Amino acid sequence: MKSDTKGFGFIVGRLPRPEYTVTFVNWDDSVLKTEKILHGNSATPPVATRDGYTFTKWDKTFASIQSNLTIKAEFNINSYTITFNGGGGSGTMTAGTINHGGNYIIAGNMFTRDAYSFNGWIATGNKTGSFANGATITNITGDIILTAQWIVSTVPCPRCGSPLVQTGMRTWCDGCSDYIEYWEFVG
Numbered sequence: 001m002k003s004d005t006k007g008f009g010f011i012v013g014r015l016p017r018p019e020y021t022v023t024f025v026n027w028d029d030s031v032l033k034t035e036k037i038l039h040g041n042s043a044t045p046p047v048a049t050r051d052g053y054t055f056t057k058w059d060k061t062f063a064s065i066q067s068n069l070t071i072k073a074e075f076n077i078n079s080y081t082i083t084f085n086g087g088g089g090s091g092t093m094t095a096g097t098i099n100h101g102g103n104y105i106i107a108g109n110m111f112t113r114d115a116y117s118f119n120g121w122i123a124t125g126n127k128t129g130s131f132a133n134g135a136t137i138t139n140i141t142g143d144i145i146l147t148a149q150w151i152v153s154t155v156p157c158p159r160c161g162s163p164l165v166q167t168g169m170r171t172w173c174d175g176c177s178d179y180i181e182y183w184e185f186v187g
Contacts, residue, residue: 022062023070026050032073037065048073052100052141080126080143087122087148089113098140108133109148115171116150123147 022043024033033046043062048055053075060071078100084093089111098104109118121131126142130149137144156163162175172178 020065021068022065024048024058025070025072027053027073027075029072039066040064043069043071045071048075050075052078054078080140082137082140082144082146084111085145085147086111086113087150089116089118089148089150100141102140104137104140104144106131106133106135106137106146111148113148113150115153117153119149119151121146122149 017039019036019038022035022037023031024043024046026032026048027050032048035043037043041064043065045058045062050073056074056076058071059074060069062069062071079097080100082096082098082104084095090113091111093107093110096104096107106121109121111118118133120133121135123129123131123137123144123146125144126140127137127144131137131146157173157175160173160175162173
């Protein structure tokens with residue numbers, strides 16, 4: 001035992017370093033991990049996930065812990081692209097962007113196709129199925145491609161009035177039992 005100049009005795013030794021509780025929580029305050037950390041040490045974060053979101057950071061630093069801490073995960077919402085394909089038609093349409101879980105109202109078709117009439121959209125990607133202009137695609141959770149669908153225009157034959165049928169690059173008239181040149185019914 002040592003003593004100081006006044007005769008008081010003291011013991012030389014180390015006090016144990018304080019220990020702190022570090023709690024990592026997700027966006028909804030659910031506990032992801034709790035750990036005990038000695039004063040001055042760093043905590044080790046868990047993996048934080050959230051459906052439809054991308055993890056960005058923790059709201060506090062966890063290096064050199066000096067007290068009990070609760071550290072929360074922060075996220076950014078994912079956004080997705082709605083693109084349009086002319087399906088053989090010409091023209092362009094501006095792609096749309098929508099956040100995860102959002103709804104998208106399909107704009108009117110801007111594509112054109114000679115001798116064909118627009119007949120709706122076929123969706124591929126995150127959503128599938130047929131949609132009309134103005135329809136709403138709900139709960140989007142990924143990119144979507146909308147492809148224009150076409151049907152042969154029901155143009156009457158200029159010779160006999162029967163409906164014309166597009167067969168590849170040629171147009172057939174059942175009433176005349178003959179092929180009609182394109183210029184005959186557009187010009």
